[in-house]
Amino acid sequence: MTNHWIDIQYSDAMLVIGGNPAENHPVSMKYVQKARDRGGKLISVDPRFTRTSSKADIYAPMRSGTDIPFISGLIKYAIDNELYHKEYVVNYTNASFIVHDDYKFKDGIFSGYNEDTRNYDRSTWTFKRDEDGNILKDETLKDPRCVWNVMKEHYERYDVDTVCAVTGTPKEDFIKVADAFCSTGTPEKVGTIMYAMGTTQHTVGSQNVRAYGMLQLLLGNVGRAGGGVNAMRGEANVQGSTDMALLFHIMPGYNPAPTQSERHKSLAAYNENETPASGYWSNRPKFMASFFKAHFGDNATPENDFLYDYFPKSRRNNSHIALFEAMYDGDIKGFITWGQNPIVGGPNVRKEKAAMEKLDWFVCMDLFETETATFWTKESGADPSKINTEVFFLPAAGPYEKEGSVSNSGRWMQYRWKAIEPKNDSRSDAWFVHNLARRLKALYASENGPIAAPFKALDWSFGDGDYPDVDLVCREINGYDLTTGKTILNFTQLKDDGTTSSGNWIYSGFYPDAAPGEEKNRSKNRDNVDTGMNNYLNWSYAWPLNRRILYNRASADLEGKPWNSNNEVIWWDNAAGSWVGHDVPDFGAATGPTDPGWKNPFIMRPDGKGELFTNGMTDGPFPEHYEPYESPVPNAFSSVQLNPAARIWTGDYNDKGDAKDFPIIGTTYRLSEHWQTGPMTRNNKWLAELMPYMFVELSEELAAEKGIKEKDKVIVSSARGEIEAYAMITKRFRPYEIQGQKVHHLGMPWHYGYQGIAKGSIANYLTPHIGDANTMIPEYKAFLCNVRRAEG
Amino acid sequence: MFEVSRRQFLKLSGATAATLAIVELGFDPHKAKAAAKELKTARTDVTPTICPYCSVGCGILIHVKDNDVVYSEGDPDHPINQGSLCSKGSSVRDLYTTDRRPKKPMYRAPGSDRWEEKEWDWMLDRIAEKVKETRDSTFVVNEDGIPVNRTEAIASMGGAALENEECYMIQKLMRGLGLTFIEHQARI
Numbered sequence: 001m002t003n004h005w006i007d008i009q010y011s012d013a014m015l016v017i018g019g020n021p022a023e024n025h026p027v028s029m030k031y032v033q034k035a036r037d038r039g040g041k042l043i044s045v046d047p048r049f050t051r052t053s054s055k056a057d058i059y060a061p062m063r064s065g066t067d068i069p070f071i072s073g074l075i076k077y078a079i080d081n082e083l084y085h086k087e088y089v090v091n092y093t094n095a096s097f098i099v100h101d102d103y104k105f106k107d108g109i110f111s112g113y114n115e116d117t118r119n120y121d122r123s124t125w126t127f128k129r130d131e132d133g134n135i136l137k138d139e140t141l142k143d144p145r146c147v148w149n150v151m152k153e154h155y156e157r158y159d160v161d162t163v164c165a166v167t168g169t170p171k172e173d174f175i176k177v178a179d180a181f182c183s184t185g186t187p188e189k190v191g192t193i194m195y196a197m198g199t200t201q202h203t204v205g206s207q208n209v210r211a212y213g214m215l216q217l218l219l220g221n222v223g224r225a226g227g228g229v230n231a232m233r234g235e236a237n238v239q240g241s242t243d244m245a246l247l248f249h250i251m252p253g254y255n256p257a258p259t260q261s262e263r264h265k266s267l268a269a270y271n272e273n274e275t276p277a278s279g280y281w282s283n284r285p286k287f288m289a290s291f292f293k294a295h296f297g298d299n300a301t302p303e304n305d306f307l308y309d310y311f312p313k314s315r316r317n318n319s320h321i322a323l324f325e326a327m328y329d330g331d332i333k334g335f336i337t338w339g340q341n342p343i344v345g346g347p348n349v350r351k352e353k354a355a356m357e358k359l360d361w362f363v364c365m366d367l368f369e370t371e372t373a374t375f376w377t378k379e380s381g382a383d384p385s386k387i388n389t390e391v392f393f394l395p396a397a398g399p400y401e402k403e404g405s406v407s408n409s410g411r412w413m414q415y416r417w418k419a420i421e422p423k424n425d426s427r428s429d430a431w432f433v434h435n436l437a438r439r440l441k442a443l444y445a446s447e448n449g450p451i452a453a454p455f456k457a458l459d460w461s462f463g464d465g466d467y468p469d470v471d472l473v474c475r476e477i478n479g480y481d482l483t484t485g486k487t488i489l490n491f492t493q494l495k496d497d498g499t500t501s502s503g504n505w506i507y508s509g510f511y512p513d514a515a516p517g518e519e520k521n522r523s524k525n526r527d528n529v530d531t532g533m534n535n536y537l538n539w540s541y542a543w544p545l546n547r548r549i550l551y552n553r554a555s556a557d558l559e560g561k562p563w564n565s566n567n568e569v570i571w572w573d574n575a576a577g578s579w580v581g582h583d584v585p586d587f588g589a590a591t592g593p594t595d596p597g598w599k600n601p602f603i604m605r606p607d608g609k610g611e612l613f614t615n616g617m618t619d620g621p622f623p624e625h626y627e628p629y630e631s632p633v634p635n636a637f638s639s640v641q642l643n644p645a646a647r648i649w650t651g652d653y654n655d656k657g658d659a660k661d662f663p664i665i666g667t668t669y670r671l672s673e674h675w676q677t678g679p680m681t682r683n684n685k686w687l688a689e690l691m692p693y694m695f696v697e698l699s700e701e702l703a704a705e706k707g708i709k710e711k712d713k714v715i716v717s718s719a720r721g722e723i724e725a726y727a728m729i730t731k732r733f734r735p736y737e738i739q740g741q742k743v744h745h746l747g748m749p750w751h752y753g754y755q756g757i758a759k760g761s762i763a764n765y766l767t768p769h770i771g772d773a774n775t776m777i778p779e780y781k782a783f784l785c786n787v788r789r790a791e792g
Numbered sequence: 793m794f795e796v797s798r799r800q801f802l803k804l805s806g807a808t809a810a811t812l813a814i815v816e817l818g819f820d821p822h823k824a825k826a827a828a829k830e831l832k833t834a835r836t837d838v839t840p841t842i843c844p845y846c847s848v849g850c851g852i853l854i855h856v857k858d859n860d861v862v863y864s865e866g867d868p869d870h871p872i873n874q875g876s877l878c879s880k881g882s883s884v885r886d887l888y889t890t891d892r893r894p895k896k897p898m899y900r901a902p903g904s905d906r907w908e909e910k911e912w913d914w915m916l917d918r919i920a921e922k923v924k925e926t927r928d929s930t931f932v933v934n935e936d937g938i939p940v941n942r943t944e945a946i947a948s949m950g951g952a953a954l955e956n957e958e959c960y961m962i963q964k965l966m967r968g969l970g971l972t973f974i975e976h977q978a979r980i
């Protein structure tokens with residue numbers, strides 16, 4: 001989230017798309033309702049009439065996988081009807097930049113495409129520069145090659161009629177959404193976009209989010225109270241676990257993970273190739289050196305390049321799907337899971353289960369015996385005698401049986417204190433990882449040589465007790481001034497000379513300036529007095545630097561005054577010579593009207609502007625519509641059917657469905673009473689009673705066509721497999737008319753499995769191994785299927 | 793600069809809370825009724841936590857008495873939820889009181905159709921041995937003249953349900969061992 005939950009109340013229009021907060025983030029509806037009480041409009045766009053839709057002022061149905069046409073239609077609508085926020089667009093975005101002469105787009109393909117590798121060379125997705133390297137601009141937006149006009153031309157094809165033919169949205173509903181949401185393109189009004197996995201779980205998932213970002217920039221809604229682009233995350237700490245880089249492609253704090261490449265062959269090469277000349281990332285070498293000082297401790301010195309060479313370098317895609325493909329191919333011998341249950345939650349479960357059966361050993365740490373823990377049992381459909389995997393199940397302590405912080409969607413880092421000792425003989429994950437590290441340290445102690453060396457160099461100083469000292473972990477994450485031994489004030493103090501450390505620079509500042517033994521953990525802050533505009537600056541700690549609204553310089557106009565006096569975030573105080581207000585400025589606090597960066601609110605970007613045109617995506621500088629991997633219709637916008645940069649996996653179990661055999665669009669969703677793959681809710685007697693069975697939700701029309709009645713047992717099939725479920729027939733799904741053709745849509749929850757009290761079929765037996773071109777997030781949300789009554 | 797605020801957390805004792813409730817009673821019978829309800833949880837130790845489910849981050853108070861979780865409720869002081877919770881957040885007590893949590897670490901031998909209960913020490917020794925054996929036999933120090941120091945034969949997955957400190961420690965150990973297959977829920 002650029003903003004936070006409580007801030008939603010300041011919104012004049014809330015576009016909820018690809019998410020269903022009334023069901024999945026129920027308490028957030030408090031603030032949606034507050035906004036409505038003040039006259040704000042709730043807009044729900046979803047393939048299914050959800051619980052959020054039932055509370056909405058406007059509902060628009062949209063076929064799963066057509067966010068880009070829908071949002072592009074809104075972009076064109078805002079441009080054509082001059083509903084955009086002109087001053088914001090001209091000054092705070094790159095609308096005026098002149099695009100490279102060789103940039104082109106033709107029939108679904110951008111310049112630089114290589115068909116054989118399915119990759120783009122992005123060198124033309126850039127800007128024209130003068131001899132001094134300055135980007136050429138036309139602030140009148142008249143130059144035909146400025147971003148504004150190139151963008152206008154790109155979206156010319158996304159007229160309301162074509163868009164509605166593709167999305168299946170009734171035209172009058174689309175116009176209602178467009179009028180309501182684009183009405184926020186003025187300084188007086190502000191709108192927010194709230195999304196979740198309905199947005200990201202597509203082969204164009206990242207571009208879906210980017211389309212939202214572009215629309216928000218056009219309407220001048222980023223950086224403002226009640227605005228922003230807000231990911232409603234699914235788990236209590238999926239924000240924090242991402243920040244901490246439990247993902248192959250990043251290091252803690254979003255530095256790219258080094259790869260086996262010329263670009264990254266040494267620390268000097270890495271810093272040279274990954275550090276822009278301007279923008280906040282120009283500090284990258286300081287973050288890197290400080291990270292390695294935390295990672296390797298005293299062993300890292302400027303002379304040995306902070307042991308950069310010892311840090312692992314990846315040579316391939318290691319993302320979720322690739323990981324299971326590699327496991328299936330026998331490359332992965334040992335596997336450890338920490339509270340994750342891929343046998344329910346992974347795509348194409350049949351393949352992922354077959355992959356696990358090839359492991360030599362598997363360690364599963366969880367609160368309950370999950371489907372993944374028991375992948376080898378008869379109940380899972382396996383023959384245990386044929387599976388040679390050694391399996392270790394480690395009972396994990398529950399969330400209030402240990403202490404530490406979690407970061408919510410608004411980046412609030414909140415502390416959870418320990419209420420009771422771990423149940424039974426369970427231990428926290430921290431205890432296990434700490435003791436495993438100590439065992440391994442002991443095993444390697446007497447070994448020398450190049451294999452032992454990198455591990456022996458790892459610093460592991462979390463106390464001598466049986467339990468790790470969480471406070472020491474917190475200090476290490478924050479970082480130290482190594483010359484004084486105190487924790488560092490914040491990341492602005494980090495250096496690249498080895499005198500500072502920080503395990504995760506974006507969190508640096510949550511534990512500031514503390515001498516040993518002095519407790520200053522700001523995630524423990526519990527002062528609930530509103531410090532202004534409901535930002536609660538003394539409750540918990542929000543990274544970076546306790547900012548609650550990212551890019552908040554954009555909440556003020558060219559003179560540094562709030563765009564709207566009812567919606568103040570920060571403003572320039574001429575007398576004081578600094579930015580002041582209700583939030584920590586996301587800007588140089590003393591950057592004033594005569595300073596060069598005054599009109600550059602997007603400080604992480606080298607040029608300080610919001611990107612309507614970008615070089616940062618693998619699959620295009622503008623979002624462009626491609627159909628899902630499995631789709632019943634041809635792409636109406638070009639002759640290119642699938643995202644041309646999406647990686648396709650072939651081989652065993654990776655069959656692709658055809659609309660002839662599987663004419664129905666399937667999607668998955670969550671229920672209020674269950675959570676993710678279900679171990680913590682399907683084992684809960686109260687929640688299991690509330691939502692006991694797996695079902696598939698069908699429209700009345702589809703049920704009638706198939707002769708299915710309410711509560712019938714039905715079989716849902718896809719090219720990957722079949723599952724059984726109860727039929728739930730509702731008016732919430734309706735047949736879609738897509739390009740003149742009737743298309744059915746169905747949906748089902750993905751929480752169920754064969755363990756726990758509430759049991760049911762695993763929906764992900766149906767979903768494919770294909771992912772987004774940028775993030776490789778699987779396309780769970782749009783696949784082809786069929787449905788029939790179960791025999792007998 | 794950072795200052796300790798007046799409402800910095802102090803572990804509340806139920807006894808103190810109950811005394812305060814009685815002092816505030818006065819003679820209003822409605823208030824007395826409300827207080828009587830509170831007294832059921834008197835003498836409990838109350839600890840604030842954050843809901844382990846979705847990312848709204850609602851505050852929850854856990855009441856512990858005689859080494860058992862006797863009650864849980866929405867934290868009225870929490871600025872986001874102000875005491876309210878959804879069905880999942882309301883049910884967190886059962887995470888402790890349930891009898892469905894495994895009692896001991898469990899081991900399944902190759903080809904076996906059952907778990908055997910084991911001690912933590914045994915598990916840790918065996919897992920450390922497996923990790924070392926797999927790492928050492930697959931570790932690549934250099935490739936194409938570039939120091940790569942990695943093993944692709946071990947994969948780590950998960951962390952979104954854990955705390956920041958745990959996530960940091962896991963990534964540290966896994967990268968310290970040379971893993972590149974490090975993934976979790978955020979990807980899917």
Ligand code: SF4
Nearest residue numbers: 843845846850878881
């Ligand atoms: S109580 Fe409900 S809304 Fe609040 S954090 Fe928990 S799951 Fe989310």
